[in-house]
Amino acid sequence: NVAVQCTDEQNASSTAVTADIVIVPVNDAPQLDLDSSDPSSEDYSITATEHTPVVIVSASDLSLTDVDSTHALRCQARITNDADGTDESISVTASLPPGMSQSYTASSHTLTLSAPAGTVTMAQFEQVLQSLTYLNDAENPSEFVREVDIFCFDDSNSDTHQSNTATAFVEVIGEDDAPQFNNGGFSTTFIEDEGPVIISSPTFDITDEDSNIASCVVTLTNPLDGSAETLSGNSAGTTLSVTSTATQLTISGDQPDSAYTQVLNTVTYNNVDQDPDNSASRTITWVCTDVTDLTASTTSTITVIPVNDRPIVDSNGAQEGINNEVTFVEGTPVRITTPDATLSDIDDSNFVSCTATLEFGTTGGTETLSTSNQGGLLSVSFDDSTNVLSIDAASTSEPISVFVSALREIEYNYDSENPSTTDRQVSIICTDESGSVTADSLESIVVINIEPVNTPPVVDLNADTTPGSLDFTATPGWTEGNGPVVIVDPQTTVSDVDDTRIEFCTAQIISPSSGDSDEILSVTIAGTTASSSY
Known part of the structure; x- marks a missing residue:
């Protein structure tokens, strides 16, 4: 209360009276300043680069004060002008004090920090807000300034318990992104003589969010079979250029990633070696470079499976084809192969057997096939019930040269004074030491003309x-x-x-x-x- 008394010029005083004043307090709103070191503004400006989280307030100078409240109830931050959908977000990275919780609504880009009344102080809210972070994970973000509005409430529950709204201005800057392979690391199998194989998965592609591709290079890093191994690709339907050496394919042209994906999915590996080296898988590297000179790489792995190649029996040697024709004159045995007859095998040097089968002849021993056992290296027998001459290695196997000598010495004889003049046929096959089901050679056929002599x-x-x-x-x-x-x-x-x-x-x-x-x-x-x- 206030006492009031007046005195005149005669120095006489009035009776003192009192006035009572009732003081009614009004809640003061909290004050939020995103950078208290700058007295000219409560806002804050910063730059954010794609894929890089950035604190969008002054991490040391953000202040949250309230002259008449020590505790806060809630703080809220919201991106008001987002453009990249859920690729952009805000969050706090500081540890939350006991009693504080946070929630984020992606659809509205709103972050809320809240606490029951009287549990979390203004200073604690301030500390958490100092870690407020913006992130844009778009590969090609919209480049303009985002506005993040931030405000807080004290725990007075009055009409004036909301603070001022401070705004963080975040300039979003995109960066050139490197190309990216998707579904790389493919593994496949190449089987000898079955033709080229695609060396990428059906879902393999190359993407670049913000640039065209300038070139891709596909390289066979370990061609164990030299020039027999090749890479090839098809650029049909695009304007891309494809050039190649035996083990490298270069695709070039300033084109979108979709065009490169189309061509890359046609790349094949082939190996025409008839005895391919399978001591190691082949490694294919893929490297693509965009027009900003950024690159991406991946690999493919190819397991090479050799297939045993059939031996070739050539009963006529240097003459055309692999078959032969001879004439048997009654009473005189005849050799059915030429002196330069050959037996060859691309992937085996030893053999286990050869057989010569007489067809269209008589059985019982009147007609026979015979050859030398090459000094005991071979076991030779003729079955006159089936007319089959068997030539087997005396041990597990013998070199090709031993069997070649035996084949060159095969003789046909027809012990009859009145032989049938029907042409005979001898089919010759040999088996290499591989033991696979394709080990039998293609047949070499010898036709024997019968020429009787009048008795x-x-x-x-x-x-x-x-x-x-x-x-x-x-x-x-x-x-x-x-x-x-x-x-x-x-x-x-x-x-x-x-x-x-x-x-x-x-x-x-x-x-x-x-x-x-x-x-x-x-x-x-x-x-x-x-x-x-x-």
Whole structure:
């Protein structure tokens, strides 16, 4: 209260009276300053680069004060002009004091820090707000200033408990992003002779959010089979250029990542070596560079699987093809291969066996195939029931040269005085030491023409009465005056193994009496169509 008393000029004083004043307090709002070191403004400005979190207030000079409250109830920060959706966000990185909680609503980009009344001080809220951070994770962010409005409430629960709104101005700056491979690290298998293989996954691609690609280089880093290994690609449907060496493919042109993805997905690996080296997997490196000179890389791995190549039997040597044709002349065995016949194998140097099978011939041993056992290095046998000549290594396997010598010495024989003239055929196959199911060679076929030799008829005058002789001695012989005498045995035979008809026969007195024309030979031909003359 206030006492009031007045005094006149005569120095007389009035009676003292009192006035009572009732003081009604009004809550003062909190004061928020994002940078108290700058007295000209409560706001704060900073630059943020994509993918890099940045504190958007003064980490040391943000202040939150209240002249009549020691505790805060809530603080809120919100991006008011976002442009990159959920790729941009705000958060606090400081540890929260007991009683404080935070929540973030991505759709509105609103961060809320809250605490029950009387539990968290202004100073504690201030400390947490000093770590307020902005992050933009867009690969190609919208480049303009974001505004983040921040305000707090004290715990007075009055109409004036909200602070001023301070704004953090965040200038967002994008950076050139390097290209990026997606679904790289592909592994595949190449099988010999099955053709080129794609060396990327079906979902493999290259992306660059903010630049075109300038070039990509695909390199085979370890070509164990030299120039037999190649990379290739197809740029059809694009304007890209593809150039290649045996082990490197260069794709170039200022084009979007989609064009490069199209071409990269056509890249294939091939290996035409017939005995490919499988001691190590092949490694393919992919390196793409965008127009800002930033790069991306990945690798592919190729497992090379050799396939056993079939041996080749060439029964005619230097002549065209691998087959041969010979002529068997009755009575004379013939070699069925040429002296320069060969046996070759790209990926094996030793063999375990060869077989020569006679077809269209007779069985039982009349027709045979034979060869040398090469000094015991080979085991050779002929099965006359199947007409198969087997040539096997006496040990586990023998060098090709041993089998080549045996093949060059294979002989065919037909032990018959009246051979069939049907062409015979001999198929020759060999097996290498690989043991795989493809070890049998392609057949080499030898055609044998049969040329019979006419066998003379046999006249047997004694009808086997004198073993070992075909001659006949007439006994007692001819006696003058007794008439003609038969000079052959009654069982005399005329035979021919390769003819059934006789053209003529002659009988001649080889020691006649000199000048004696009275010696006569005659024959009875009654009942035949033959004729005779003397």
